[in-house]
Amino acid sequence: MTPLRIVIVDDHPLFRHGVRTLFSTIPDLEVIGEAASGEEAIQLADEQKPDVMLMDIRMTGLNGIEATRRIVSADPSIRILILTMFEDDTSVFTAMRAGAKGYVLKDAEKDELLRAIRAVGSGEAIFSSGIASRMIEYFSMVRPAAQEQLFPELSAREREVLYLMEGGSTNAQIAHKLDLSAKTVANYVTNILNKLQVADREEAMRLVRESKSQP
Template structure:
């Protein structure tokens, strides 16, 4: 069954993927869809950000693993600087950490590369018209994660965290921001962002404020 029409104006799409074959497939599929138009292509995360800021498309179809800037960080920058541009992540990665990082970065959809082109088109249309769409397996894990209660704090607090993650969590408990944490621990801002993202996933919390609260409950940050 054909997708219902959303309107007469075609959605403008930018694709960002470092695999020429996948980009070519998307190009062909978009060319056959009368309600979608390919506005531009990028083969790195940095180019995707620059192109989207220049063209202001409706949707960026974003891969995760790309040279010079990964798709999740590119998504975060786009959402921060061009909030009208909606990002659909299309990737082969289906692990929880990648999914949750993408959602926290601001992705409005997440579809695996194994999906059919008809599913991909449906996702592009949905995201482009303001909806959120996640592939069936991804959606199920998101629901489970957001509806499950966080595990109790163990006696040896947060054994799943690495030593460096525990240090960053302690800084969060003290109310410090990423720039302050980076200076305190002699880390790059990007490394701190990645560590914070990993901590949120492992602790099953939605944001840094909840992570800080759990840390303080466990005696960190005092």
């Protein structure tokens, strides 16, 4: 059996070393490279063409979600498995929209991680059990009209900011969750208010709540 060729992307050397050591005893997995940033991950993806990349989210420089988006856009055959400590809904859904095929937490058991890597390597989508349950719950609540069909005048990123606003997040919290600068978030908020033709955040949030209540 040809082993799955793996690249580990994480800005903590000890974590990368631990994962590489773990995989050294697994005959169907082969670590062919390591990256400490999103920029390095993109370069390795282009040079090595791995089967699976284990991608952290928060890293110095380019974050893992944006790196995922660029890698998958350039080469959809490279499968990204997010391996991180962050399990909030925003991180999960943003990663999926960026093209990740799976999402596993760093505290997962060895067998769960290996199962996820093999599943993603074979083209399946897979999530940690707790995250999978929340995703099922989330999508069971979504009406036939997808969220992307609501507020079509907004960009995908503007909709993300709008839904976080409606959830009670401040600009600073939105900036942290989406790994953006405070100024960038403020610009998004201004654009949202202008496009929705509302006077303030409260009125924008009211529009979101009203859209959710519609059948």
